[in-house]
Amino acid sequence: MAGPERIVIIGGGLAGASAAGALREHGYEGGLELLTEEAHRPYELPPLSKGVLLGDTDEPDWVHSEDFYADHDIDLRLGVTTTRIELGARLVLDADGGEHPYDRLLLATGSGPRMLPVPGGDLPGVHTLRTLDDSLALRGEFRSAERVVIVGGGWIGTEAAAAARKHGAEVTVVEQANAPLCDVLGDEIAEVFRTLHADHGVDWRLGSKVTEVLGDANGARGVRLAGGEEVTGDVVLVAVGASPRVELAHAAGLELADNGGVCVDAALRSAAPDVYAVGDIAAQFHPRYGRRVRVEHWANAKNQGAHVAANLLGAHEPYLGVPYFFSDQYDLGCEYRGLADVDTDELVIRGETSTREFIAFWLRHGVVTAAMNVNSWDYGDALKALVAAETQVTPADLRSADLNALAS
Structure with a gap:
């Protein structure tokens, strides 16, 4: 199939790897480079807070088999940190001095975990959960911990709480809202999840704000709440959401939306020539909703990645997917x-x-x-x-x- 001579994808998560695979499925035979900071080949994130953290498996769901990339002539570059995009020169630069010219560029840089902007928030031993290595390390901590403190009652926080309870730890979840997941589900459905965890022994601190992470150079040992109460634990997990990784896009001059993502049209194309964005960072003008929508869930990354392949090859088909996610807790x-x-x-x-x-x-x-x-x-x-x-x-x-x- 005729098309651009060289496509570069920044981001080796589900969105980027899905796009790479779909490009070959569409018959694209040009140069195809997939750059990722990770040491692992692309994998899906949901098992990290489910099967891997629970101990049901040691591996995530890999996007493609280990041989897929070589077999399909996809140049998968592991451990590559992209430092700059030069739109005029159509060039991507990395931290090792490498240069990656492109005819079409796809940004699929995903999200990074938010940290707590409080004293002690950067102490060693303050865990986040975003990568396979994070999940394996946290699982090891859960298995030996007597008490676990989780800051944040969203999907990651509640799934992690279920995993910690399975491993036998006492669990306290601190959440600023008056119920877990209430911003997504509303108060009535949120109550289902509150009672679910309470019935499994989770101690809730709802309507509570963390003002300090307690500990020292040897590690975190709990948190202090706004009222002065100290909640101690052998493990502290911060699960207060994720931020789209748009630093590269912003530095390159791409427009950012109010919701934090890279502005793209219905076909996932940015205003810069031949530059597209998918997954967590894509603030897409969604024809169904008549506004910009940015979705951080697994299905969106997978489906947008697969969809954008045809557009990278010259089509201009709008992405019309409806958001979808799932959760398993107890x-x-x-x-x-x-x-x-x-x-x-x-x-x-x-x-x-x-x-x-x-x-x-x-x-x-x-x-x-x-x-x-x-x-x-x-x-x-x-x-x-x-x-x-x-x-x-x-x-x-x-x-x-x-x-x-x-x-x-």
């Missing part, structure tokens, strides 16, 4: 599809939240903006269709009607 599994505004959308529950087996819908003007199935696995395709189709439905229909029929 005996609770869930999937979420869509993008709700929990402050304004109407919440409709099918089933009983007390049983931890139900489906939650969010409605806006009679249209399903998001759906979440919790320990309920019969209607995945129907929920996906209901969110994607924007069909008019009523709360009564969602509570009791045949969901497959509604979605057809």
Whole structure:
């Protein structure tokens, strides 16, 4: 297939590796270089806070087999730190003095964990969870710890809490909001997760702010809260979210959006000639939502990476994917599809939240903006269709009607 002579991808995570594989699937035969800071070949992130951290496996889900890159003539460069992009010269520079010319450039630099901007926040032994090495190190700590302190009650924090409890540690989770995950799920569904963890012995400190990480040069030993209380632990994990890694893009002069990502159009193309962005850093103008959307979940990285390949080769197809993520905590599994505004959308529950087996819908003007199935696995395709189709439905229909029929 005719196309650019040389494509460079910065970022060896799921988005970048998916794009590289899809380019070869599309028949692209030109030079293809994949630059990653990691020492490992590209892998998927969800197992890091699930199977790997739980001890069910020592390996993540690799994006491609070990031989895939050589077999498909993809020049995978491990341990390469990109330092500068020169848009005019169409050149990428790395920390070792290497130069990587491109005809088309894809930015897939992902996110990095946020740290606590408090005294002691940089003490040795303050853990974050973003890489395979992070997960393996943290698992080792969980196995020997008596007490674990987790700062942050989002998806990473709650999944890590479940893993630490499995390994036998006492767990305290400190969260500034009054419930875990309430900014994503709203108060009623967030209560399901609070009680789930409480029933498994997790000690919540909700509505609490960390003002200091306690410890010394030998490591962290707990946190101090705004009211003065000290919460001690053998392990401190900071799980307060992630920030898109847009420093390279910003230094190169690419426009950044209010949500922190790189501004790209519906086809994931930036304003700079032949420069695209996908995954966590892509602030895409999404035709479905009529605004810029930046999504940090696994499916978005995978699907945008695969989608952008055709556009790198000359197409201009909009990415229309609906956000999706999943979580497993103790005996609770869930999937979420869509993008709700929990402050304004109407919440409709099918089933009983007390049983931890139900489906939650969010409605806006009679249209399903998001759906979440919790320990309920019969209607995945129907929920996906209901969110994607924007069909008019009523709360009564969602509570009791045949969901497959509604979605057809």
